[in-house]
Amino acid sequence: MTELLNKCRADAEAHALAEHPREAVGLVIASRGKPRYVPCRNQSEELDHFILHPEDYAAAEDEGDIVAVVHSHPDASPEPSLHDIASHAASRMAWWIVGLRDGVATWHEMSAAGEMPLEGRVFVHGAIDCYTLIRDYYRQARGIHLLDFYRQDDWWHKGGNLYLENFEKAGFVATYTPRNGDVVLMAIGSPTPCHGAIWLDGDVLLHHLYGRLSCREVYGAAYRERTTHFLTYRG
Structure with a gap:
């Protein structure tokens, strides 16, 4: 299993390098218990933002269970931004972030969050609004x-x-x-x-x-x- 997860990270790093300087986005899916990385299209017109194409999400969901959402931080550390933290909480899924600085990849992983209550949420525009x-x-x-x-x-x-x-x-x-x-x-x-x-x-x-x-x-x-x-x- 460790080898397969490392292969997912390697494939995500290659995708991030190929998409540079735009953010890359993809999904880790598991089919019959075996994880693999699925690159997806980024619909965002901004370099430092991602919008995962809904058709790619649906196609990945048909192939297996979605394990994690993966995106890159070009020329930056993998530390999540405030928007990342809010979007991660809203998604209720695990997130992996690969940072690319000077061509070197580093990782930050966030576990799946629980369901957010409808009342008492902090406002973060575009993620929790x-x-x-x-x-x-x-x-x-x-x-x-x-x-x-x-x-x-x-x-x-x-x-x-x-x-x-x-x-x-x-x-x-x-x-x-x-x-x-x-x-x-x-x-x-x-x-x-x-x-x-x-x-x-x-x-x-x-x-x-x-x-x-x-x-x-x-x-x-x-x-x-x-x-x-x-x-x-x-x-």
Whole structure:
């Protein structure tokens, strides 16, 4: 087994060198108890970020059990960034990071994390934020796995309109009256909808505001005035 895991690391290092100076991303999968490294496509347009192609993830999942998510830090140590730590926690999977500095590979491995509670989360944009909470609610409460989307911090002030551009791709349609578990979109400090929340029976929001812990809160006048859309899931 040690030899097979070392082969996985060697294959991941070769992939990282081939992708340099971009971050490489791949998966370690186990088929019949034997692990191997599967290189995947990085959809990110930024050199120091990765977005694992969903088709590659699905294909790897069909081949075996996913053991770990692997990505590289070009020209840097393998120590996880704050974004790595948050994304690792959100993924609930083991992560391996290979650092490439002067052509020398070093490793940092993080064990699989447990399920994050929906309330009391620290906000880290793009990893543990309002859309992460929506995705986790739908997975935990309804067994629905929503698409993920890369989101640059402060996108709502940079010409982006991510919620309106992508809600149909994620399986939602607009509605006029929210029901338990529907999504509420709000424009908070922005000309476009930049915040999403879950509407719950009793006129309560489950949401995660920028700079605050995730929580349940009464859907009061301040939020109603900033609401732009109600969305219901149709698949």
